[in-house]
Amino acid sequence: xxxxxxxxxxxxxxxxxxxxxxxxxxxxxxxxxxxxxxxxxxxxxxxxxxxxxxxxxxxxxxxxxxxxxxxxxxxxxxxxxxxxxxxxxxxxxxxxxxxxxxxxxxxxxxxxxxxxxxxxxxxxxxxxxxxxxxxxxxxxxxxxxxxxxxxxxxxxxxxxxxxxxxxxxxxxxxxxxxxxxxxxxxxxxxxxxxxxxxxxxxxxxxxxxxxxxxxxxxxxxxxxxxxxxxxxxxxxxxxxxxxxxxxxxxxxxxxxxxxxxxxxxxxxxxxxxxxxxxxxxxxxxxxxxxxxxxxxxxxxxxxxxxxxxxxxxxxxxxxxxxx
Amino acid sequence: xxxxxxxxxxxxxxxxxxxxxxxxxxxxxxxxxxxxxxxxxxxxxxxxxxxxxxxxxxxxxxxxxxxxxxxxxxxxxxxxxxxxxxxxxxxxxxxxxxxxxxxxxxxxxxxxxxxxxxxxxxxxxxxxxxxxxxxxxxxxxxxxxxxxxxxxxxxxxxxxxxxxxxxxxxxxxxxxxxxxxxxxxxxxxxxxxxxxxxxx
Numbered sequence: 057x058x059x060x061x062x063x064x065x066x067x068x069x070x071x072x073x074x075x076x077x078x079x080x081x082x083x084x085x086x087x088x089x090x091x092x093x094x095x096x097x098x099x100x101x102x103x104x105x106x107x108x109x110x111x112x113x114x115x116x117x118x119x120x121x122x123x124x125x126x127x128x129x130x131x132x133x134x135x136x137x138x139x140x141x142x143x144x145x146x147x148x149x150x151x152x153x154x155x156x157x158x159x160x161x162x163x164x165x166x167x168x169x170x171x172x173x174x175x176x177x178x179x180x181x182x183x184x185x186x187x188x189x190x191x192x193x194x195x196x197x198x199x200x201x202x203x204x205x206x207x208x209x210x211x212x213x214x215x216x217x218x219x220x221x222x223x224x225x226x227x228x229x230x231x232x233x234x235x236x237x238x239x240x241x242x243x244x245x246x247x248x249x250x251x252x253x254x255x256x257x258x259x260x261x262x263x264x265x266x267x268x269x270x271x272x273x274x275x276x277x278x279x280x281x282x283x284x285x286x287x288x289x290x291x292x293x294x295x296x297x298x299x300x301x302x303x304x305x306x307x308x309x310x311x312x313x314x315x316x317x318x319x320x321x322x323x324x325x326x327x328x329x330x331x332x333x334x335x336x337x338x339x340x341x342x343x344x345x346x347x348x349x350x351x352x353x354x355x356x357x358x359x360x361x362x363x364x365x366x367x368x369x370x371x372x373x374x375x376x377x378x379x
Numbered sequence: 380x381x382x383x384x385x386x387x388x389x390x391x392x393x394x395x396x397x398x399x400x401x402x403x404x405x406x407x408x409x410x411x412x413x414x415x416x417x418x419x420x421x422x423x424x425x426x427x428x429x430x431x432x433x434x435x436x437x438x439x440x441x442x443x444x445x446x447x448x449x450x451x452x453x454x455x456x457x458x459x460x461x462x463x464x465x466x467x468x469x470x471x472x473x474x475x476x477x478x479x480x481x482x483x484x485x486x487x488x489x490x491x492x493x494x495x496x497x498x499x500x501x502x503x504x505x506x507x508x509x510x511x512x513x514x515x516x517x518x519x520x521x522x523x524x525x526x527x528x529x530x531x532x533x534x535x536x537x538x539x540x541x542x543x544x545x546x547x548x549x550x551x552x553x554x555x556x557x558x559x560x561x562x563x564x565x566x567x568x569x570x571x572x573x574x575x576x577x578x579x
Contacts, residue, residue, distance in 0.1 A: 152414065249548050339543065346419075346476075351417075
């Protein structure tokens, strides 16, 4: 058992000397091509304090190493790629926007509302939410619906164990999650690209599966803001957009919740969003993916390679409806 | 400065401007890198520059009608530069996304509307690039003008290609579509006469 001790200054706000000394280089990397080559990018080249240097993020201690069934031995994506190439529309729609806007988010103090079909609803501080659990490492493949993928060492706690503490009632069939809404901290919310807050959801049996975790860190350190600090979902057998970031609300309920992307484009994104190479996105193929760091594409695995572990959850369901 | 010299200078400046993005991309590739997903970066940059340069080519005729005749040769310059970026864009897709598999190309062109539109735009541009020389212009005579009307459907298809591939944020392709729409509207006879009336 260990306490989660939030730093007095969010570590994401601290610019280390090395980062400061490299500021021009970082600027060039972050804003680089966008600012030089694309017209809209010309106005986006402000200095960023978001962490692209792992040493600026607080290290997490006492993390249980991932057991074999929760780790892939594939090469891990470099931290720099995983923290500079992000889909987090609340921080901007270009992949490089989140790292530029991340310094606005204040991940501490943070609290989460747990409500709905639970015996013990309420608002709970992040430290208290994490306190009874041991932090665990999980090395998972992450497959984006846009046909790219990464391998990321997460640090988190099993979602099922967290939910159990709030004593779900027998009516709890689904879990709904919501991201923070605050256009000052999440400037992408100033435009209605999606109907904020970002919403995601899981069926109860999916949420209770040991692969599903609430992550608070990656690469042994707390999450960079652009990766969904301080608390995000990770469900590795589903497309990345299911793994909602910066969670402030968890609701257990009897009905299937609305989810942001299926509301925005119901024909293209479903509730389940299971990785399936045989079911194309209506506009592009899902058969192959580009692993970040590789030039050529590789075949996509059924359920992102977790079919053996989660396949039974979908027995008897039409795979065509599992997109 | 005499007219011929001025034209040469304008032409050289246009070529330099058109090649600059490729130079920036090459420079970035050799120094800071092209980000986490270089293939995507190259695909997006070459595609967007193809579109920008084709729109620039389309802007020359209305500007000429406004009296900026010195720009007239740039219609071909920008058109060819745009075609060069479009070719790079297509080759990156063919080699790095599809692994040079003809079967996959046929499948993508047949099944994905945004690929269909982009591919059709590229196919339409090919004969225009091939016949862009003065020699072909002379040989084809009036038919050359008619053939090069294909630039209009090509730009419409290229704009659709962009519009159909974004996930949720339509702002950027919408801005391009607006610019393209205005440039195409200047070809309407009434607009043409109005432009001529505004001569600088």
